[in-house]
Amino acid sequence: MKISSYNINGIKARIETVLAFCKESAPDIAILQEIKTIDENFPRELFEDLGYNVVTHGQKSFNGVAIFSKFPLDDVRIGLPGDPSDEQARYVEVDVQGITICGLYLPNGNPVDTEKFPYKLAWMDRLIARAEELLEQETPFVMTGDFNIIPTPEDCYDAKAWEGDALYHPESLARFRMLINMGLRDAFRLIDPSPMRYTFWDFQAGAWNKNNGIRIDHFMLSPELTDRLENVEIERHWRGREKPSDHVPISMTLRDISDDLIE
Numbered sequence: 001m002k003i004s005s006y007n008i009n010g011i012k013a014r015i016e017t018v019l020a021f022c023k024e025s026a027p028d029i030a031i032l033q034e035i036k037t038i039d040e041n042f043p044r045e046l047f048e049d050l051g052y053n054v055v056t057h058g059q060k061s062f063n064g065v066a067i068f069s070k071f072p073l074d075d076v077r078i079g080l081p082g083d084p085s086d087e088q089a090r091y092v093e094v095d096v097q098g099i100t101i102c103g104l105y106l107p108n109g110n111p112v113d114t115e116k117f118p119y120k121l122a123w124m125d126r127l128i129a130r131a132e133e134l135l136e137q138e139t140p141f142v143m144t145g146d147f148n149i150i151p152t153p154e155d156c157y158d159a160k161a162w163e164g165d166a167l168y169h170p171e172s173l174a175r176f177r178m179l180i181n182m183g184l185r186d187a188f189r190l191i192d193p194s195p196m197r198y199t200f201w202d203f204q205a206g207a208w209n210k211n212n213g214i215r216i217d218h219f220m221l222s223p224e225l226t227d228r229l230e231n232v233e234i235e236r237h238w239r240g241r242e243k244p245s246d247h248v249p250i251s252m253t254l255r256d257i258s259d260d261l262i263e
Contacts, residue, residue, distance in 0.1 A: 053070070
């Protein structure tokens with residue numbers, strides 16, 4: 001089973017890129033962030049024609065997440081629990097083939113001296129609470145998407161340049177480490193420990209050509225899924241395509257759950 005996460009930075013601007021990705025990379029499940037459209041305007045038929053079941057949690061001009069799946073989507077849950085007043089479209093959760101997929105677009109949090117940073121931290125607290133619930137249920141799950149978190153200095157071209165930024169702030173990193181201390185694992189780092197492996201390059205200042213990137217798109221696996229992990233790949237070449245997003249897809253392959261049943 002191939003699962004991909006991709007911050008597309010707007011479905012209207014990137015529709016041909018996303019269609020090409022679905023055809024060429026052919027994930028079984030794709031989790032998209034920043035679709036930047038309301039549900040009614042999302043071109044779901046184009047992806048249904050490719051064999052995907054589609055669920056979206058959209059918002060006009062901002063945010064928005066979606067999940068495509070070649071398998072049936074069971075028990076769709078919209079929005080991160082814990083704050084009924086939160087109107088930002090950043091989280092969708094579905095059950096697929098015995099796995100809970102938690103697709104997220106974690107708040108950026110900048111500037112840190114505004115209300116955006118407390119919102120980021122509170123959102124992360126709610127995500128931690130949801131992870132605790134799923135762990136208690138012993139549910140195989142993955143939390144995946146654009147976390148807007150640079151986990152370590154090795155995940156950034158220049159850690160000093162990011163000091164004080166919400167993506168690399170001690171309070172943000174402390175909450176990310178809580179997920180790890182609870183038992184979740186950063187799937188990419190289980191496969192590839194090397195530095196300078198990035199998923200995002202800013203459109204400005206020649207970041208792509210200089211390889212001034214950061215790794216902020218992650219798969220966080222529950223213990224039940226960690227044992228099934230086969231591979232994780234940052235599909236870097238998509239940044240060099242026509243009309244790219246500032247992010248690239250990251251994809252992981254899981255051993256089929258049925259293999260465990262056979263064993």
